[in-house]
Amino acid sequence: MPELPEVETVRTGLSRSWKGRRIDGVDLRRNSLRFPFPENFEEQLVGRVIVDIRRRAKYLLIDLDDGNVLLSHLGMSGKWTLDASECEGKHDHVVLLLDDGSISVYNDPRRFGVLDIFDGISHKLLDHLGPEPLELWDCEDLFSKLKNRKSAIKIALLDQKVVVGVGNIYACEALYKSKISPQRLSCNISIDECRTLVREIRIILTEAIKAGGSTLKDFANVDGTLGYFPHQFKVYDKEGNMCGCGGIVERLIQGGRSTFWCSSCQK
DNA sequence: ACACTAACCTGCAAGC
DNA sequence: TGCTTGCAGGTTAGTG
Structure with a gap:
């Protein structure tokens, strides 16, 4: 799935064509994704x-205009297609008919995604989440979350209680840019290194959002065009490539x- | 509270 | 050509 920048790109796309639209019809092709759909989902x-x-x-x-909130998580392979021309694909699980006559289709081969409706106040999937990396977040906060952890820093960065939005690609890339070994113990990361990590995570996420999300095989922008730039990754999926420092x-x-890294320059 | 594993699924690429 | 294996952007439930 999409990590934070890709989800943000999808949000922008959905926002443009969904905002102000009325939902006139809902077609469910199955009764669950990762979890069962809620009671009376269509109604x-x-x-x-x-x-x-x-x-x-x-x-x-x-x-939604009644105060409720539709929650959508894309899992590993979820995709929303707007203004879809067809919706009979093998993994087209949910179809929305909007009041402008367009249809939006949720497609998700692996079905790790989530669709749920809640009151907008509290949801079990949201309640435990850590800070947004592009909002209020600083090295003191990161340091305090790492100081009692014995797991590897790479594992900690993927823990959404430490910081949200960072997935496998950007965790690898941020550690590389920060010149920190993914195997270092979280409790041994200094406050200065936390400062570097916070800075690099922000830079990477911001640049990826600017690039329009990224593009991987399962991911497409809401208009169906590919949007990721795998070639710009320095280490992710680059096993065997030469690092700028001369290492491999x-x-x-x-x-x-999988963690991708350069043992010559990440210490 | 933390650390670790298995589990949820399908599709694709590589190896035999 | 097929079969088998391993791997993929995420997150939770269960175990110790």
Whole structure:
């Protein structure tokens, strides 16, 4: 899935064509994704006007005119297509008919995504989330969350209680830019290194948003065009490539997931 | 409270 | 050509 920049790009796209639209029809092709859809899912949506689309971490929050909120998480492979010309694809799970006659389709081959409706106040998937990296967040906050942890820093950066929005790609890239080994213990990261990490994470996420999200095989912008720039990654999926320092990009497994790094310049 | 694993799914690429 | 294996952007539930 999309990490924070990609979700933000999707938010922008959805915002442009959904804001002010009334939902005239909902077609569910199955009864669950990662979790079962809520009771009366269609009835709760039909007739509602979409007021705004916000983002919290990697979750899209679609504000409805009755105060309820449609929550959408894209999982690893979820995709919204707006103004869709067809909706009979194998993994087209949810179709929305809008009052301008357009249809929006949620497609998700792996079905790790989530669609739910809640009151806008509290949701179990949102309640434990840590700080937004592009809002109020600083090195003291990061340092305080790392100081009692014995897990590797790479693992900690993926923990959404430490900071939200950072996924496997940007965790690797941020550690590389910060010249910090992904295997360092979180509790051994200094306050100065936290300052560097906060700065680099912000730079990377901001640049990726500016680039319009990124593009991977499962990800497409809401208009169907690809939007990621894999070639701009310095280490992610670059095993064997020469690093600028003369070292070689290596791959290791942490928490069951690939980490890409340069052992020559990341200490 | 933290650390670690397994689990949820399908699709694709590489290797035999 | 097929089969098998491993891997993929995320997150939670369960165990110790």
